[in-house]
Amino acid sequence: MDNQQCVGTSLISEPPAPRRSRRVLRRVLVAALAGGFLAGGVLVLLPEEPQRRPGPVRSPAAGPQAAPQARQEALTAVTYGVPAALPGLTALIGREEQRVRERPKDARAWAVLGSAYVERGRRAGDAADFPKAERALRTSLEVRGGRNTEALDGLTALALARRDFPAAKSYGEQALKAAPKRWSAYPPLIDAYTGLGDYKKARAALDTLMGLRTGPDERPAVRARAAAVYRDRGWREDAVAQLTDAAAAARAPAEQAAWLAGVGQLAWERGDLPDALRHFEAALRLDPDQRTAAVGRARTLAAQGRTAQALTAYRAVVAHRPDPEDLLELGELYESLDQPRPAEEQYARLREAVRRSVAGGVDEELLIGRFEADHGDPWEAVERLREEWRRQPGTEVADALGWALHRTGEDQEALTYATAATDESKGGGVRSALYAFHRGVIEAELERYGPARRYLEEALRINPYFSPLRVPVAREALQALGDESEEPPPSE
Structure with a gap:
């Protein structure tokens, strides 16, 4: 997760010259921060x-x-x-x-x-x-x-x-x-293999899990686990189908709410705001404590321009035992509204939340690295994230390390990690607007203007609302890069 501060954006207003210098592109692209909004849950x-x-789904007694x-x-x-x-x-x-x-x-x-x-x-x-x-x-x-x-x-x-x-x-x-015959042994192993970047083992474990005989009570959890793997491979429609079936077959309100929140998250990731909001609100009606749905609803309201409602929803989410990433999102929303003081208040609360989390034994190096990359010491971010990559080299860490290296000016090495996060052949099959944005900025800094344009376009195509801070930067960067590319986007 990220602890983040405010970074100003310097954009050129006149049309760019046919050949752009690295200095001009840096002014355009070195704008807002990186962070993660993906909230995907872990099946426990x-x-x-x-x-x-x-028994059947019913309201709490x-x-x-x-x-x-x-x-x-x-x-x-x-x-x-x-x-x-x-x-x-x-x-x-x-x-x-x-x-x-x-x-x-x-x-x-x-x-x-x-x-x-x-x-x-x-x-x-x-x-x-x-x-x-x-x-x-x-x-x-x-x-x-x-x-x-x-x-x-x-x-x-x-x-x-x-x-x-x-x-x-x-x-x-x-x-x-x-x-070895217990179906419940496989889902946590899939999560572990994914976090370690061992996608081959994760897929093999899923294949074994899907081949086991499971009863009607276990099947929704199996479908939900399959959905997470399909999402990571970029198979959005399959992921939605699995989670929708899981929600329909759920036997208790909290279970159904969790799977509906997952469908909402997938809708958010593809920029379908009405569908995302519908699923988040359905989940909260079943289980008011569904944190993924609550923050997803706040995020979606903000993307719809319903700012007052979004702020109210975010404040409710972070009122008690706030999650660091939720505080980050609220801080960034304030920052996008040009309200630096409340943004900094949320970032201060984020630092305290991180301390509590670390005291509970949680590895927050990924979040700290992301925060330092944009709002603190990028060299410290690189140091932390290199160690995290050595220990558990998953896609999230690849993206964060690549961005941190970019922030220190090491763009050639940064591209290696950005590629790992976005190239399916290297494990980065998930279609993430944030990852595509990061790679587009890094490609532009290396004067690879064609790939830069394509990845920035891809970020906005995946989800045109992916971040209140980064979306304007992506649009300005594309304008600076000139005419649209005639080449197909990376996902095609």
Whole structure:
């Protein structure tokens, strides 16, 4: 994620000369910052237990039976590896805390408790739950080693929530080895392989997962996992189809809300604002705690020009335990509205949120690197992101490192990483307007004007609303580059 400050934009007003110098293009293109709006969620798989299958989708319970019912639904969600409602998770945690006090040698209770902490921390954006989750899960392993797949699943989910993909791979492969026929062992491994840039293994794991026999309760989660892989490969229509089917087959409101929010995110990424808003609002009606849907709705309102509503929606999202990336988006919106003081207030809150997140064990090097590249020390950004690339070389890191190198003037090396983020043959199959924008700017700085024009056009073609700060820069840069290219865009 990104901690970001304001960078001014210097644009030329007169038509550019046929041959442009690097200095002119730098003035046009070195404008606004880079950051990430992709919010894609990680499917968290939690311990298995022979348990009652969930019933049809229904509204959260009310009345005297609300807490037991919500707790039971949370346990069922934990069992089947699907999103759970926050009230139910809190009730489940209370019950399991009482159980481990009464039965400190109950390995399964410790595993359920730890896994519920992971899911609550992930859903609420509160990394303070993660150390408690780790203690509970490791206690479960100490009490019962061997084939303790519940604890290994929980540790895999915890590592993914912390963006520690090497640890997630290690725990996930241990869990798979202990029980190779379990479908729930594969989705977290797919996430781990993707975070490590091992797309071949990620696709192989998905193929195995899709070939396993799964029941109707598990199938929506499998479809959602397939959608994430298809998105990363640039197969948007397939991703939408899988998530739409998952939402239709969901058995609980929080689960359905998560998949609808995913459909909304895919609609946002292709610039379909009405469809994105419709899905985000449908998700929030089912589950008001759906953070992805809440911030997606705010982002979409801003893109529609409904600024007052967007600001209100963003403020509601960041009012309690704000996620750093949400604060970044709100800060950038203020910046695009020429309101530097409230923008800086959000960036200050972002720094504090990052500190809390890091204290909970989350790897925030990607976010810090992005922030430093545009609003702090770009050389520090390069140093941080080089280390992150050595540890877990995924597409997000490639894009961020390439941009940081550009900010330090190392454009030739920057192009190597920008290519890795945008070239399907090198793993960068996802169609990202931000990645295309970054590559277009880097190509222009290297006086590769044809590719620069094509990638900047592609950024606006993918999503003409992808950033309130960057879209105007992309348009001005294209104007400076002159006539449109006759060559097809990169995606074609």
